[in-house]
Amino acid sequence: MTLKALHHLSLRTLALAALSLVTLCVVALALLAWSVIERGQNDLALLERVNVQQASSLNRVHISGLEGLHRLDRALERQLRPSLGDPIEALEAVESDLEEMNSGLARFLAASADYAGRDALEASARALIATMEQQLAAVRAGDRGGYRELTAQALTLSQAFSEQARAFYALADQQGSTLLSRAERQAATLGQALIAGVLATLGILLMIAVIGQRYFLRPIKTLVGHLRTLARGDLSRKVESPGRNEIGQLYAELDTMRRAFIDTVTQLHTQSRSMFESAQRLALGSEELTVQSREQQAFHAATTTTLDELTTHTASTAGFAAEAANLTASARARTAEGSEVMSDFLATMERIQARAREVDGIVEAIDAIAFQTNILALNASVEAARAGTEGKGFAVVAEEVRTLATRSADAAGEIRALLAESGRQIEQGYARSRQASDTMHDIADAGEQANRLMAHIASAAQEQHRHIERLNATLAEQTQTHRASADRVEQSARDALALEQIAEALREAADAFQIDDAPPAGFHWRPDQALVQSARGNIHRPEALLE
Incomplete structure (x- = not known):
């Protein structure tokens, strides 16, 4: 691969190659470190097994043996002196020491x-344990002579053990030194x-x-310049x-x-340019709509005033109609x-x-009674005349009775005449009363119709x-809607007008770019000739000039 080919080498390939090399180095170092650590762990495990497990177990057997021999002597002395x-x-306690010796020997x-x-170490330890068990049996049996012989034998076995x-301890120290030296050499190698x-x-x-x-940062720096x-x-x-x-592709995409x-x-x-022209037409149309809206508002205001007056008059008419209905x-x-x-x-x-008819009947009865009385008075006068002197007084009475009967008849005639005149007047009054009653009924009917008409008029006036x-x-x-529409x-x-300004700003923003083939000349908006802050009071708006 030549250096020129690096210009065509992808970032992914270069990154993978660099990552692979670094990874190989890291993996190699990791494997080496792992190998050294593994060996060190094995050496440490061996050292721990020798120094900790073996030495401590053997040391425990040795110490328990010495303590057991000492406790056997004390047990024998206590048998001799119970105090x-x-x-x-x-x-x-000796039995416990023997158990500890057996368990420590097993661990070792x-x-x-x-x-x-x-x-050899196992045989020596087991012989010592067996001798101490025999000593324990001799102490329990009270065999002092046998105990002394076994004690001498046990001391010899204890010294040999x-x-x-000590030979094992020396060997363990030598192995530990060897392991430490090897660990130091491995650490130096690592x-x-x-x-x-x-x-x-x-x-x-x-x-x-x-x-x-050379092949990536420098092109990127050049790209930043572009x-x-x-x-x-x-x-x-x-x-x-x-x-x-990838950088070459980035250059191509940038172009x-x-x-x-x-x-x-x-x-x-x-x-x-098109936006400016459209915004200008929209502004002019909006101004015309504003003028029409103001005229429409004036018309609505006049109509509202007329309707207010009509409402007032209608309310007065409705009140008068209601009052007339009440009067009717x-x-x-x-x-x-x-x-x-x-x-x-x-x-x-x-x-x-x-x-009156009843009184007329009574008068007729009185007249009949007066006639009969007059006849009776005549008959009485005739009878008195026949009686002569003896009937003279009766004749006077009869004359008086006839006179009263005549007067009664005359009075009855006068009453009849008066009753007849009263009857005629009553008939006339009754007829006129009947006529007046009919007239009153007609007036009442007319008033009822007038009342209904006035009620209808009042209702119609209220509805109106x-x-x-x-x-x-x-x-x-x-009017409110038109006012809002006008707003x-x-x-x-x-x-x-704001769109016109935005269009001019867009044109100026476009002019800020320098290109190979310049676009057609843009337009310039002259604020002193085209800008209108508000459409009110500006009916004749001059058009903006396109340059």
Whole structure:
């Protein structure tokens, strides 16, 4: 691979190669360290087994043997002198020491399978344990002579066991020193290997840094320069790709983005011009709508004033109609009362006629009685004349009676004449009363009809008043709606003017970019001729100039 080919080497390949080399170095160092650590752990385990397990177990057997021999002597002395203590307690302690010797010997034998003097040491320890058990039996049996012989034998065995134990201790110290020396040599080897690995890794990293600086960081720095040029608005510099790797692809995509920026800026010029013209037309149309909205508001205000006056007049008419209806109802009630009075009067007149006819009958009866009385008086006068002198007084009475009868007849005739005249007058009064009653009924019917008509008029006036009030409220709502619409139209006009400003700002932003082929000349908005802060009071708006 030549150095020129590195321009086409992908970042992924280079990163994988560098990572692989570093990984190999790290893995090699890790394997070496693991091997050294593994050996060190084995040596430490061996050292622990020799120094801790074997030596401690053997040391425990040795110490328990010495303590057991001493306790056997004390147990024998306590048998001879009970005042020194309980011999059974001492014997139990000896049994415990024997058990400790057996268990310690078992642990030592289990941990020292590779020790050369293991069998001899085991035989010596078991012989000592057997002799001490015999001593324990002799003390319990009270055999002092046998105990002394066994004690001499036990001391000889204990000394032999001690020599073998010291030999084992010396061998264990020698093995520990050997293991420590080997661990030091391995640590030195590991240190040298680590230094070599670190140096190799640093060399690889240095090589990667040089390659990255020359073939990656330098192109990236150049790419940053291209980006800064684009940020300043210079789109005229073409971006050349240095290779086919990721950085080369980034260069190619950056040049594609530069060309896309050129297209966008060109479209921005065109679209900003179209936006300005559309915003200008929208502003002019909004101003016309504002004028129409103001005229519509004036018309609605006049209509509202007229409706308010009409509402007031309608309310007055409704009040007058209601008052007239109340007066008509009162008149109808009075007419009804008059009709009832006339009806009572007619009934009274009829009763008077009936009483007059009854009086006429009574007068006729009086006249008949007077006629009969007159006849009787004549008959009495005739009879008195026949009687002569004796009937003279009776004749006077008869004459008086006839005179009274005549006067009664005359009075009855006068009464009849008066009754006849009264009857005629009563008939005339009854007829006129009947006529007045009929007239009152007609008046009552007419009043009832007038009352119904006035009630209908009052109801219609009230309904008309309500409809006019609703119409007035609707017109007020429409006025508010038109006012809000006018405000929105004015806001639209202001927004259109703002769009004009935005369009000019877009054009200026597009002019900030420098491209190979300049777009057609943009337009400039003259605020002193085209800017309108508010559409109100600005009906004739001058058009903005396009340059």
